[in-house]
Amino acid sequence: MSAESVNMEGVAGRLAGLGIVLPKPTPPLASYVPVQCHGDWVQVSGQLPMVEGRLAHAGRLGHDLSVEDGVAAARACATMVLAQLAAVGPLESFRLIRVGGFVAATPEFTAHPEVINGASDLFLEVLGENGRHARAAVGVSSLPRGAAVEVEVLAVRVVAAS
Amino acid sequence: MSAESVNMEGVAGRLAGLGIVLPKPTPPLASYVPVQCHGDWVQVSGQLPMVEGRLAHAGRLGHDLSVEDGVAAARACATMVLAQLAAVGPLESFRLIRVGGFVAATPEFTAHPEVINGASDLFLEVLGENGRHARAAVGVSSLPRGAAVEVEVLAVRVVAAS
Amino acid sequence: MSAESVNMEGVAGRLAGLGIVLPKPTPPLASYVPVQCHGDWVQVSGQLPMVEGRLAHAGRLGHDLSVEDGVAAARACATMVLAQLAAVGPLESFRLIRVGGFVAATPEFTAHPEVINGASDLFLEVLGENGRHARAAVGVSSLPRGAAVEVEVLAVRVVAAS
Numbered sequence A, B, C: 001m002s003a004e005s006v007n008m009e010g011v012a013g014r015l016a017g018l019g020i021v022l023p024k025p026t027p028p029l030a031s032y033v034p035v036q037c038h039g040d041w042v043q044v045s046g047q048l049p050m051v052e053g054r055l056a057h058a059g060r061l062g063h064d065l066s067v068e069d070g071v072a073a074a075r076a077c078a079t080m081v082l083a084q085l086a087a088v089g090p091l092e093s094f095r096l097i098r099v100g101g102f103v104a105a106t107p108e109f110t111a112h113p114e115v116i117n118g119a120s121d122l123f124l125e126v127l128g129e130n131g132r133h134a135r136a137a138v139g140v141s142s143l144p145r146g147a148a149v150e151v152e153v154l155a156v157r158v159v160a161a162s
Helices: A003-017 A067-086 A112-131 B003-017 B067-086 B112-131 C003-017 C067-086 C112-131
Strands: A035-038 A041-047 A094-104 A134-140 A149-157 B035-038 B041-047 B094-104 B134-140 B149-157 C035-038 C041-047 C094-104 C134-140 C149-157
Touching: A003 A112, A035 B094, A041 A067, A041 A094, A041 B094, A067 A094, A067 A112, A067 A149, A094 A112, A094 B134, A094 C035, A094 C041, A112 A134, A112 A149, A134 B134, A134 C094, A134 C134, A134 C149, A149 B134, B003 B112, B035 C094, B041 B067, B041 B094, B041 C094, B067 B094, B067 B112, B067 B149, B094 B112, B094 C134, B112 B134, B112 B149, B134 C134, B149 C134, C003 C112, C041 C067, C041 C094, C067 C094, C067 C112, C067 C149, C094 C112, C112 C134, C112 C149
Parallel strands: A041 B134, A094 A134, A134 C041, B041 C134, B094 B134, C094 C134
Antiparallel strands: A035 A041, A041 A149, A094 A149, B035 B041, B041 B149, B094 B149, C035 C041, C041 C149, C094 C149
């Protein structure tokens, strides 16, 4: 087995092992594109926790959602980020640079890092070392359609190990 | 008519057709620069909805402002982004990569995409294909000076078609 | 004295003059890295106002914190950004591009620029011309661990003047 096929198996195998079937990427809600590229840079628009074409996680952390709900929402956002990247090229060809994590949260909420780990951990599980990233996680007053979490990603295209 | 003059007419003509006279770019409120460049990358600082040197759109979506008010505020922010870019080089020379749209909004507000379309649509109307962009739109608790919307842009300089 | 040693003295001397001893960089609270690089680009994760390993500035602007408290918090965040950069390379080798400043703030708060100046001014004081940056400053509902301010930075590595 060549290094390349091992590598290809890597992401596909990890997705399968996690029981994740990448969804059809959701079209933008408005006047923008889901992914914009320049040179080897790839900016993915803020993704909401859509599952099967509908918003699966609405609400606010510290109000009507638990941290576990938030983790699931962040994971759903990250799944959609992966789906958007996969529409541009093989997932093996991306290395993440920055994750922006927005948590709809009350003024008293403090566990934003744990919530956004739902996204960060999925990136690491699926992309391995290429999934490591810098991050900013903050609490916002509200998000489009009442979503609980929104995640955007800046990545680069790299030559896949072969 | 050369391709270049057509192209120049393009943006100038579209601005005129929209009845937009680019304002004098507003100086920063504080210790930063309005635009920072590196290589072909251009980062525009967060712009507020200033019109004729004063904040034209204050308030919060879902509280004292309608979605239409928010759209107008986002459009004013985007006009100021264009003014900042025009101070760096001809508008034909920029391609947008990412728009960050911050909407001062209540916890119950859900129409952030419609509000930030006020900025996105203007970029498309004025810059054409080069105005397409990835985007993150979120609701924040408050913005500088009580502004309703703030818009920042990451762009690149491209060789204008000629 | 060579230009290089003058330059080295520059940042080291300014830090000393400001009475700043760069802290040990704080490890991330979660599943991400403090700094991610690609080419000459350097993205620093959102930094909280940690002093001696603990959160030194909790609360919200407009609620239980004054603007002066916020300025001190932003300055502590910026100090941690510098510590993270110094762990990657000499501070002389960085030029800032973008500062993202998140202020935990009430809906009525309006002085976000003054608060985030606590970070921007420190960058200028320590890095000189290389500390100039574009910026977005916004008010958020809450931040990790109840922090008052969070600051992230996008920078580039430049060849130090010699």
